[in-house]
Amino acid sequence: xxxxxxxxxxxxxxxxxxxxxxxxxxxxxxxxxxxxxxxxxxxxxxxxxxxxxxxxxxxxxxxxxxxxxxxxxxxxxxxxxxxxxxxxxxxxxxxxxxxxxxxxxxxxxxxxxxxxxxxxxxxxxxxxxxxxxxxxxxxxxxxxxxxxxxxxxxxxxxxxxxxxxxxxxxxxxxxxxxxxxxxxxxxxxxxxxxxxxxxxxxxxxxxxxxxxxxxxxxxxxxxxxxxxxxxxxxxxxxxxxxxxxxxxxxxxxxxxxxxxxxxxxxxxxxxxxxxxxxxxxxxxxxxxxxxxxxxxxxxxxxxxxxxxxxxxxxxxxxxxxxx
Numbered sequence: 043x044x045x046x047x048x049x050x051x052x053x054x055x056x057x058x059x060x061x062x063x064x065x066x067x068x069x070x071x072x073x074x075x076x077x078x079x080x081x082x083x084x085x086x087x088x089x090x091x092x093x094x095x096x097x098x099x100x101x102x103x104x105x106x107x108x109x110x111x112x113x114x115x116x117x118x119x120x121x122x123x124x125x126x127x128x129x130x131x132x133x134x135x136x137x138x139x140x141x142x143x144x145x146x147x148x149x150x151x152x153x154x155x156x157x158x159x160x161x162x163x164x165x166x167x168x169x170x171x172x173x174x175x176x177x178x179x180x181x182x183x184x185x186x187x188x189x190x191x192x193x194x195x196x197x198x199x200x201x202x203x204x205x206x207x208x209x210x211x212x213x214x215x216x217x218x219x220x221x222x223x224x225x226x227x228x229x230x231x232x233x234x235x236x237x238x239x240x241x242x243x244x245x246x247x248x249x250x251x252x253x254x255x256x257x258x259x260x261x262x263x264x265x266x267x268x269x270x271x272x273x274x275x276x277x278x279x280x281x282x283x284x285x286x287x288x289x290x291x292x293x294x295x296x297x298x299x300x301x302x303x304x305x306x307x308x309x310x311x312x313x314x315x316x317x318x319x320x321x322x323x324x325x326x327x328x329x330x331x332x333x334x335x336x337x338x339x340x341x342x343x344x345x346x347x348x349x350x351x352x353x354x355x356x357x358x359x360x361x362x363x364x365x
């Protein structure tokens with residue numbers, strides 16, 4: 043018999059990275075021997091924490107949850123999968139300078155991986171610091187290749203200062219890197235594809251040819267979306283890949299997923315409770331399309347979902363994903 047579930051509570055997956063710090067382990071009460079750079083909150087291989095499907099991975103559970111749970115907007119484009127990946131990142135050092143592919147490139151050149159392109163967005167939770175965002179001036183492909191191979195690429199990169207509460211859209215094709223000292227939330231398309239162009243001498247593989255294939259070769263000014271108040275929430279960013287929203291929980295709040303898409307809900311400050319118990323920092327719930335959820339407490343939460351093509355026309359330019 044197919045279980046009737048409206049909300050799935052996901053178990054986070056720590057991922058060690060050479061550039062990671064100690065804050066994620068502290069938040070989780072872990073004694074990590076290696077730096078934890080990422081906490082994967084919602085992905086195919088995350089396990090379900092409680093309820094009828096407890097212990098199963100999300101990939102195993104989705105056939106039972108069904109297309110109606112995922113929602114028409116996501117299912118019509120991606121089938122029976124979770125097309126978004128949500129993470130928390132702690133950057134103690136610079137991440138590699140990298141560039142992700144779009145859907146067209148991923149679905150052809152990287153078809154064997156099963157991944158989509160990688161449009162993403164960051165929301166800064168703690169810390170101020172620098173990021174790389176695009177080039178300072180236009181470059182030819184050959185010049186970019188020579189700069190990357192010769193170690194001179196750093197001088198061509200545009201660096202920007204970012205602060206807590208700032209949302210940063212990163213469309214596929216954008217050359218980028220996160221600097222040290224940042225704790226952030228990331229939502230992206232379901233993909234682990236990214237091509238390293240420069241890695242500060244670390245002994246890791248570079249992907250210059252593929253990176254050159256997909257990189258934007260002209261300056262890409264850092265967008266600064268203006269949050270749009272809408273009832274009990276703020277719309278932070280809207281694009282074809284996802285919509286990102288922010289919610290303030292002050293006492294009691296009822297949230298509802300869009301009628302045609304799931305909603306990934308992550309608590310990023312404070313604390314709260316729902317039907318199954320307390321919610322702590324980083325806890326992530328997957329709410330079925332059209333389903334509601336009642337929360338109590340004092341908290342800030344971020345939510346991400348896949349919009350229908352028709353709905354995008356109603357989002358103003360101030361929150362639209364660039365390009």
